[in-house]
Amino acid sequence: xxxNTDFEPKIIAFVCNWCTYAGADLTGTSRLxxxxxxxxxxxxxxxxxxxxxxxxxxxxxxxxVIVSGCHPNDCHYTSGNFHARRRWIAxxxxxxLMGVDIRRIQYSWVSxxxxxxxxxxxxxxxxxxxxxxxxxxxxxxxxxxxxxxxNEEA
Amino acid sequence: xxxxxxxxxxxxxxxVVSLVLGYxxxxxxxRPLFCRNSVNAEKLIFDSRCIHNLxxxxxxxxxxxxxxxAVTAPISTLRSIMQxxxxxxxxxxxxLVLTVDLNGELREFxxxxxxxxxxxxxxxxxxEREQELLSKIEGMTREERWKFWMEEMSHCFKCYAxxxxxxxCYCSKCVVEVNRPQWINPWPAPLANMEWHINRAMHMxxxxxxxxxxxxxxxxxxxxxxITRKMMEDMAPEFGYIPGQPAKxxxxxxxxxxxxxxxxxx
Numbered sequence: 001x002x003x004n005t006d007f008e009p010k011i012i013a014f015v016c017n018w019c020t021y022a023g024a025d026l027t028g029t030s031r032l033x034x035x036x037x038x039x040x041x042x043x044x045x046x047x048x049x050x051x052x053x054x055x056x057x058x059x060x061x062x063x064x065v066i067v068s069g070c071h072p073n074d075c076h077y078t079s080g081n082f083h084a085r086r087r088w089i090a091x092x093x094x095x096x097l098m099g100v101d102i103r104r105i106q107y108s109w110v111s112x113x114x115x116x117x118x119x120x121x122x123x124x125x126x127x128x129x130x131x132x133x134x135x136x137x138x139x140x141x142x143x144x145x146x147x148x149x150x151n152e153e154a
Numbered sequence: 155x156x157x158x159x160x161x162x163x164x165x166x167x168x169x170v171v172s173l174v175l176g177y178x179x180x181x182x183x184x185r186p187l188f189c190r191n192s193v194n195a196e197k198l199i200f201d202s203r204c205i206h207n208l209x210x211x212x213x214x215x216x217x218x219x220x221x222x223x224a225v226t227a228p229i230s231t232l233r234s235i236m237q238x239x240x241x242x243x244x245x246x247x248x249x250l251v252l253t254v255d256l257n258g259e260l261r262e263f264x265x266x267x268x269x270x271x272x273x274x275x276x277x278x279x280x281x282e283r284e285q286e287l288l289s290k291i292e293g294m295t296r297e298e299r300w301k302f303w304m305e306e307m308s309h310c311f312k313c314y315a316x317x318x319x320x321x322x323c324y325c326s327k328c329v330v331e332v333n334r335p336q337w338i339n340p341w342p343a344p345l346a347n348m349e350w351h352i353n354r355a356m357h358m359x360x361x362x363x364x365x366x367x368x369x370x371x372x373x374x375x376x377x378x379x380x381i382t383r384k385m386m387e388d389m390a391p392e393f394g395y396i397p398g399q400p401a402k403x404x405x406x407x408x409x410x411x412x413x414x415x416x417x418x419x420x
Contacts (some may be wrong), residue, residue: 010239052349052355053335059345072412081408086393087413090407093388094352097291097381099300109418123420137297141304141345 007065009129011038011122014049016080019070019111026115034119035126038066045069047080051091054105059142064104064129066121071109081109103128104135157260158200158226158252163192165224171250173223175211177204186211200226200254208369211235211319224250230365232263232273235314237363240268240400243324245301270399277287278364278398279384282326287377288384303348306376310347312340315376319371322361351378358382360393360406405408 008140015021027034043049046069054065067088073082089108095102106125110118162174166189178187178197184204189195192224209231217223227235235251238244253272263269280288292298314330317323330338330350338353339346354368362382369379386397392415395401404408 052353055352072416074155079410082414084414085405085409085414085416085419087356088408088418089392090354090385090389092325092418094355094381094385096296097299097384098300098303098348098352099294099296101296109419124420135299141348142344144343 002146011064012057012062013040013066016042016046016069018076020068021035022112023110023114023118027118030115030118037126038122045077045080047083058138063135066106068108068110080136159195160199163195167192171224172221175208175225207231207321207365213324223247226252229276235364237400261297307344307347311376312342313370316368319367355381355385
C-alpha cells in the first residue's frame with residue numbers, strides 16, 4: 001500500500017446520505033483509522049449524483065473520485081441506486097471513448113453497517129491513485145485559460 | 155421524384171396538409187424547403203444528397219399540434235421520427251411522412267407502426283467513414299484517445315450547430331444555458347468543449363439513432379457523431395435494445411433492471 005513518492009492524492013467522495021455517509025460515520029465512531037486524503041460530499045441519493053460533478057472535481061484538482069451509495073434493493077428511495085448504476089455504465093463508456101482515465105473513478109456500495117468496508121475502500125483507492133500519480137493530464141486542460149497553449153506543450 | 159412532386163401538390167391543393175417539408179436544390183447541395191403551395195411543390199427533390207434531418211423541425215412549437223403537415227424522410231430521418239414518437243413528441247393525426255423507397259416508389263406513412271415495419275428491413279450499419287474512424291479510435295491507447303479528442307475539441311468554438319441539427323435535442327432550455335451556477339462554461343476552451351460533448355452524449359444514451367446530423371452540421375468537421383454512435387453501439391447490448399430501433403420499453407436511463415452489469419462496482 002505504501003509508495004516511495006511523497007505524492008498525496010486528493011480524493012473526493014460522493015456518497016449518499018442514507019448508507020455510505022452513515023457507514024463513514026460508523027467508521028469514525030468505531031475508531032477505525034483510514035487515509036485522510038478523502039473529502040466527503042453528502043448527497044440525498046446516488047441517483048442525485050450528476051455525472052458532470054465527477055468531471056468537475058477532476059477539473060478542480062482531484063486526483064481520484066469515489067462514488068458510493070446503498071447496495072441494490074437498499075435504496076431509501078427504492079430505485080435511486082439502480083438508476084445511478086445505469087448512468088455509470090453509460091458514463092464509463094463515454095469517458096473511456098474520450099480517453100478520460102476511468103481507473104480514477106471508484107464506484108462502490110457501502111451500507112450504513114459497513115464501517116470497515118468504507119475504511120478499506122478509501123485506503124485501497126488512495127493506494128491505487130497514489131500508484132497512478134497526479135491527474136496532471138486533466139489538470140493541464142482545466143488550466144488552459146490561465147496558461148493558454150494546450151497545443152504548444154502537447 | 156416526379157411522383158413525390160405530384161403527390162405533394164395534390165396534398166397541398168386538396169388541403170390534406172398545409173405544409174410539406176422537403177428538399178430543394180441549393181447552391182451547392184440540397185437544402186430544406188418549406189413548401190406551402192402546389193406551385194412550390196415543383197421544386198421538391200429527393201435523392202441521396204438530401205442529408206439534412208428534417209425531423210429536427212417537426213418538434214418545433216410553431217409546427218407541433220398547430221397544423222397537419224407532411225415531411226419527406228430518408229431512412230435516417232424515419233429512425234429519428236420513430237424515436238420522437240416513442241418519446242411522445244409527435245401527434246400521429248397531424249403528421250404525414252413521405253419517403254421514396256429503393257424502387258423509386260412513393261411511400262406514405264401515417265402511424266408509428268407503419269414506419270417501424272418499413273424501417274425494419276434496413277439494418278443500421280457503419281458507413282465507410284464511420285468504420286474507418288471508429289476502428290482507428292478503437293485501436294488507440296487511452297492516452298492516444300485523450301490526445302485525439304483534445305486536439306479535435308480544441309477546434310470547437312461552441313456554435314452549438316450539433317445541438318440545433320439534432321432532432322432529439324428538443325429541450326426548450328438547454329443545460330448549457332443554465333447559469334446559476336454556470337454548469338458548463340460558455341467559452342470555447344478544450345475542457346468546456348469536452349464537458350459539453352460528454353453532456354450531449356450522456357443526454358443521448360439509448361436515444362441516438364445515428365443519423366449523423368450533428369457531425370454533418372459541425373462547421374469544422376469534428377467527428378462528434380462518432381461519440382453518440384459508439385455510445386449507441388456499446389449500450390445497445392447492455393440495455394437490451396437494437397441500434398436504429400427505438401426502445402419501446404422506455405428510455406435507457408429512466409428504466410433499470412435488477413441484473414444490470416456491476417462488476418466495476420467494488
